[in-house]
Amino acid sequence: MSSYKHKKVISIGTVNELTGLSLRQIRYYEERELIYPERTKRGTRKYSFSDVETLLQIADKREEGVQTYEIRKDLQSSNKGKVMERMLRGQLNAHFRMNK
Template structure:
């Protein structure tokens, strides 16, 4: 079961209010593939609380002068490390029969 933080239920207007980012900024970060909202059948973007947190981190980095391509590279690197960690943990669990 996924965490409430991962459920895509927040409208772009509410994200705007929560983060202080403009609608254009939010859409731009989507265009740059830094954030991935879901779309309803009518095309409305829906965000999660995790997306809101990520947008705040992106905004902080942008204020520090970090370019969007650098942010994307950092995110890809972080995700790669998490995937490797998850795989290693799974292999250790399988080998030593942990978590059973």
């Protein structure tokens, strides 16, 4: 079951209110491949709570002068680590369930 934090249910207007970022900034970060909202059949963007957290981290880094390509590199390496951690956890769970 997927965590509520990862469900894409939040509109761009709500993300704007939660983060204080302009609609243009949010769209720009999508263009720069820093976030990946889902699109409805009508093309409406939908974000998750984890996307909102990521946007806040991006905003903080941008205020510090970090360029978007550097942020993307950091996010990609962070995501690789999370994927490896989930894979390892899954392997351990599978192994110990089989041995019970």
